[in-house]
Amino acid sequence: MSHHQLYAPAIGGNGNVVVHGHYGRPVLVFPSEGGSARDFESNGMLAAVGDLVEGGRVKIYCVDAFDSGERWRYESWILDQVVPFIHHDLGEPQDIVATGCSMGAFHSANFVLRRADLIPAAICLSGNYDFGVAGEVSGLSGDHLEWICSRVSLLLVCGQGMWEDTTGALESTKRLAWLLGEKGISHELDLWGHDVPHDWPSWRAQIAHHLPRFC
Numbered sequence: 001m002s003h004h005q006l007y008a009p010a011i012g013g014n015g016n017v018v019v020h021g022h023y024g025r026p027v028l029v030f031p032s033e034g035g036s037a038r039d040f041e042s043n044g045m046l047a048a049v050g051d052l053v054e055g056g057r058v059k060i061y062c063v064d065a066f067d068s069g070e071r072w073r074y075e076s077w078i079l080d081q082v083v084p085f086i087h088h089d090l091g092e093p094q095d096i097v098a099t100g101c102s103m104g105a106f107h108s109a110n111f112v113l114r115r116a117d118l119i120p121a122a123i124c125l126s127g128n129y130d131f132g133v134a135g136e137v138s139g140l141s142g143d144h145l146e147w148i149c150s151r152v153s154l155l156l157v158c159g160q161g162m163w164e165d166t167t168g169a170l171e172s173t174k175r176l177a178w179l180l181g182e183k184g185i186s187h188e189l190d191l192w193g194h195d196v197p198h199d200w201p202s203w204r205a206q207i208a209h210h211l212p213r214f215c
Helices: 048-053 071-090 103-114 133-138 142-151 169-183 200-215
Strands: 004-008 013-022 025-030 058-065 097-103 122-125 153-158 187-191
Touching: 004 071, 013 071, 025 071, 025 103, 025 200, 048 058, 058 071, 071 103, 097 103, 097 200, 103 122, 103 133, 103 153, 122 200, 133 169, 142 169, 153 169, 153 200, 169 187
Parallel strands: 025 058, 025 097, 097 122, 122 153, 153 187
Antiparallel strands: 004 013, 013 058
16 A cells, blocks of 8 residues: 555645556556545445555546535546646556446546546446536437447446435436447446435445446
8 A cells, every 4th residue: 555645736636546556457446425535444445445456457546525615626626636646656658447336436427428538437326417417418429329339338236225215326326227228328326125224334345346347
C-alpha cells in the first residue's frame, strides 16, 4: 500500500489517493458519500478481493470524495490529476475500471458515460443515478451515442433488502438499466435477493463476485 496526495487546483487543496497492489488492471475506487480513500480497506472491501491484488490481476487506486463541492471541481481533479497519476504509475495509459458503492456507484457510472475514452467500464454497487447520470444517458444521440455503444460496459448491481428502497437505489438502478437498454448501451443488471441490504457486507460479497470478470 502507498499513499499519495495530489493537489487539486479546482478545490484549492490536496486529495488523497491510496494505492493497493503492484501490477494488474487499474481499478479506480470511488468512496460512498463523504468518504475517504481509506474506506475501501477499512470496510473490508480490499480483503474481499485480496487474492486478485496479491496475484497481480488488479491494481487498486482509492480516492477521497468531495461531495460537498461542485461536481465539476471533483471531475476536474479526477481527470486532470488522478487519471494522469494512474497512467504514470503504470508506465503507460491503460483503460481504467471504475467502481464504488452508493455515491461511489454514481461517480463510477458518471465518469464512464462522460469519459469513456479513459474509463470505459464500471462496476456500480447500489447507486442512485436519477440526478445527472440518467440525464446524461437520455441526452446521448448520433455519432457520440454510436461511439459510446462501441466502448462502454456498465455492470449495475443492487440488493433488494433493507435500505435499498429507502435510499432509492433499487428503483434508480432498474431505471438506469432500462435507459441503457433503450439506447443500446452495453450493460448488465444484477439484482441480489431480498435479504441483501444496502450495506458493506453486501458490497464485499458483490465486489468479490464480479471483479474477477474484469481482470
